[in-house]
Amino acid sequence: MAASYTWLCYIDEEEEGDAICLVSVVYPLSKQPPTPIKHNGNRQTVAAGEKMSLQHLAVESGFLTHPGPGGTRSLWVGVDALARIYRAIYRHGKTKNPELATLFARCARLFKLPICPLFVFDGPGRPKNKRGKKVRGTRLWLEQDFKTMLDGFGFTWIEAPLGEAEAELASLATADCVDVVLSEDLDCFIFGGPAIMRFDLNTSNDEEVILYRAAKVEAHPDLHLEHADFVFIALTAGGDYGRxxxxxxxxxxxxxxxxxxxxxxxxxxxxxxxxxxxxxxxxxxxxxxxxxxxxxxxxxxxxxxxxxxxxxxxxxxxxxxxxxxKPLVSGEIPPSLFMKQPDPPMLASFAEHRFVWGDPVGILKHFSDTVFPGLATRSLMSAAQVHDLGFGAQSQTPISHVIALRAPGSPDKCPRHQEVRLALCLGSEYINRIVRNLDGCNSASRVKAVEKWMKDECGKVKAWVPLEMVRVTWPALLSPYPRMSPLAYAGINKVLEEQARKHQQEDIEDDLEGEQETLPDLTPEDLSRPDDDDDNDMVSQW
Structure with a gap:
């Protein structure tokens, strides 16, 4: 997986009333500093990470690599739910409930990728004091709304049965229940977790992430930081549980x-x-x-x-x-670790009461950009799961046909899997089910407006999905078809041929490496020139 070294930030969280104070430290690895840690204002060196596209990581390490819990073809990502909420609180928006709008946009982003998030909320045994201050005892006002939103997207959430979400996530990652933990700090390493992912703060979107693996931090020549070292640093420099x-x-x-x-x-x-x-x-x-x-x-x-x-x-x-x-962790595998189906009608009702998106048509317009494209991705994930489990073909899908191929991104950016644009066929019954329970949906004017939207706009709903996902689950979509332009088909065919050659070359290199490992060690006598009388023997041996 192509990746470039960047920084890892050590972030301590300090709750103070309704505020959260973030103190970060960063280690640039492009050049070796004169000392292992280099001050940069309030930033200091800690460890190395790999910068990559979240889409590429989800496809390569999730969909294509292995079935996750329940046989899902996805990257399972553990998420500290309260950390997401706190981050959303300090963003501003031009809508009602901007914090919820930020969380909705983040969830919609994950919904469009082959990712199964597991959100973990703090449990009843969370420590009462952090960094010398009393921790809030009551539930944050956003928690229940966030849980309802997660149910609508079909995302799994649990409350840590005993203590802190961060410790429970580290335990789940160690038990291979999740592939990586999405976090803004290093607490997962302190609790013994194997991998952390965080969004790149230098980009304006959620496309690029930085991945940190404990094994690489330990193996890095300038670091050699193990679990015990992270605990020691937190104890001596100050952390959640002591100054x-x-x-x-x-x-x-x-x-x-x-x-x-x-x-x-x-x-x-x-x-x-x-x-x-x-x-x-x-x-x-x-x-x-x-x-x-x-x-x-x-x-x-x-x-x-x-x-x-x-x-x-x-x-x-x-x-x-x-x-x-010895943090309070359950050590149990959550029983709900499987890909759940989304509930767009629930999301529509939620959006109606929490956001100023207008009437049912306004909600459908927002869903065209946020929710409906994710239905295509989830459909491909379900199709792969059904195929892997030997249950035959999937019965229903919103995917109609392939329209186009997206050109690869700039070479100076993180590599992404090439994507195809899919036309979706949602159907009037499906749309009516979404808007059925909205306020005033039965009024003649709103019924007429929804019918007009279905006639004029529903057929225009599209989704970009990774080409590899379509190739694996539904290759027939990539064959010549009246509704696919010749240019798009030629481009897709070219990409598939290049990928086939690449995979073939990788297989050859793997075979050669295997043969080299089985060759016996040669002595200087073996490398000396043989006598002429031995030429025939050498030819026959080789």
Missing amino acids: GIPNCGIDTAFQLAKTGLGQTLLEGVKHYQGRNLRAFLSSWHKLLILEAATNKSGHLPHKYPHLARSIPANFPTVTSLNLYT
Whole structure:
């Protein structure tokens, strides 16, 4: 998968009333800094990530690679629901309930891709204090509306049975219930999760993401950060469960982590309990002071005597350690991990009461851009699932035929799978079912307006979907057809031929690599020129 190195941001969240404070630190990897961590205002180095197209990731690592839970051909993405809500609260819009409008647009974006999100809300056992402040005990006012919206899109959501959503998501990712966690911070790594994805803040849309894998962060030559090191950095520099050591920033915490103190700490937490654990922590506390004061390991750029004197006598507390290393997680696989069908009538009723989208025709116009295109993607995902499970052909689909092929994007952008434009055939019965329960839908004027929209506009509803999804699930759509232009067919055929050649070349290279692995090691004698009498033997051997 083509990818370019970029930055990983460490973001701490601090709730203060109705506000949330984001503090980020970033590590540019285009050039090796003179020290492993480089200050840039309030930004500092932490780890490396891969920048890529969300569409490409969803198709390659989801639809084409493996069936997910329930046999779904999709990328399963775990999402911290409250983090999405907080992010939406600080966006502005020109509509009623701009926060909900932002969440609706984000959900519609995921709905158009072969992605199955699993939204996790905080549970009843969420810690009462974070970063020294009391955490809100009541439910956020947006939560119930957001859950209703998720039901309308057919997205799965659960409440963490015990504690925090972030810890539950890390547990689900470790158990392979989700492929990646969508997050704005590193808490998933602190809780032992294997992969994090975040939207690229340097772009204005949700197309480009940055993917961080714990294995790559650990293997990076300038980092070598493991789970224990992330816990150590959160403890010393300050995180959700403690303010850390006074005057110890991420930079210093990162350098101290290089000494192996984090690994030693977590090993002790794993093996000791009660009085023995307190005795171990006392000894470890002395090692930390010694390292900061003398730079005994040589991993620090210099000695930190002032920092050594600042380390609290009770650092780290058993409570903070347990919150990071033994978070309240259920360890259970949610029973609802399967692709659910969307409910457009529910979404229409929701939009009518939450947004100023006008009458039923206004809602249908919005759905033409946000909801209806996603129905094509979900139909292809369902068709692939039905085929994989051996249940025969799918009975219903909104897809009519292929219209065009989208030209590939600019080469300097993240690679995307080429897409085809599909004409959709929704049908009058389907549209009437969507608007049936809307206010005043039975009035003569509104009935007439909906009928006019179905006659004039319904046939114009289109959807862009990845070409590979159509090729895998419905190849007949890519054959010559009266409604597909010769130019579109020629372009599609050319792309498919290029992909076939690429896959064939990859298979050949894989075979060659396999043969090289089975060849015996050669000695210098094997490489010397054979005697003339041995020529025939050599020819026969080779």
